[in-house]
Amino acid sequence: MSSPSTSFRVMCTVHATVAVTCGVLMMFYLNEISAFGHGEETAIKLQGSTPHDQLLIQTSDSLSGMLLVVIGVFLLMVSSVRDKDFQTFFAKGCVLIHVSMAVWRIYFERRLEDLAWDWPRQAVGDIILGLSWVLFLVHSWKEKYD
Template sequence: MTTGISMNPSLFRVICILHSIIALTSGTLMMFYTEKASIFGLGSEIASKLKGSTPHDELLIEISQSYSGLLLFAIGLVLFMVSFVKDREFHSFFACGSVFLYLLVASWRVLFEWKIEDLAYEWPKQALGDIALGISWVFFLVYSWREKMSGLSQAQDSSCSLNQPSKDAVVVTEATKPKKRICCACPDTKKLRDECIVEHGESACTKWIEAHLLCLRSEGFKV
């Protein structure tokens, strides 16, 4: 169980770095190779139509493209830095936000870009690209959810299996006989122990395991 759980931060980092590389590369091309980037993304015919009819228009369009490239480059840097965050709750929050943003961008292309005649044949390809990037985060969320459910199930099964009498939980006298089943005793420490094991693995949760054992002993269980 520990090995499976430790994969999530690695998966988050891989997805972030891949998206970062895409953003950094695209941003660099847009800043320093504006014309070539337009030809690569839209084709030479459409790129020439969108270039502008006067030198002034060409300059404005080039500045606009360069600024967009700078923003994209900055987004790539942010993604790279975020990839080293280890907070699992932040991972889920960031993944949900990324899915939402990619869907917004794809929706914008569908609602507005199709109205521009020169882009009428290009927006479906770009919208599919945005959706594909969003799906990578959906995959991360589904994978994380399945791992979390699997870890919780295993933790509950292992704790409730102690319900049966064993050598580690022996009733000595009527005076010390526990008044409840072991899997139902000490719910607070049990919850903290299980959450810690699911998040970090059993080896990192000695503190909470010992606290739960102490609580069980105080309830009359000899563990």
């Protein structure tokens, strides 16, 4: 077996760090992060108007944060896979996921009145994360064909 690709390990670790950090912030500091990212007025609107809505939104956001933490741990586990074909397959899947998120933001999130001005910044972030995996693929193809 060949040695694990250092660039794949680095990519997975960077993406895992981003996922875990965002997940922890969503679980424990959602109000502060919402106010920082969306502004105070929009953050208040996103909290819900009734106690029942607020509880549902808090539960949903906490579970989403926990899912991000699990994704980060999964990325750390995947980073130790040594199979080059799997690494390429996994990177292509990650590109597809990030492009899908950007398309989701462009076509659906921009229609939400309270988040309408946020979607370009978030879509650019999704595209940049996807491009980081594309750079890994280009690097691995370069190694393969040199």
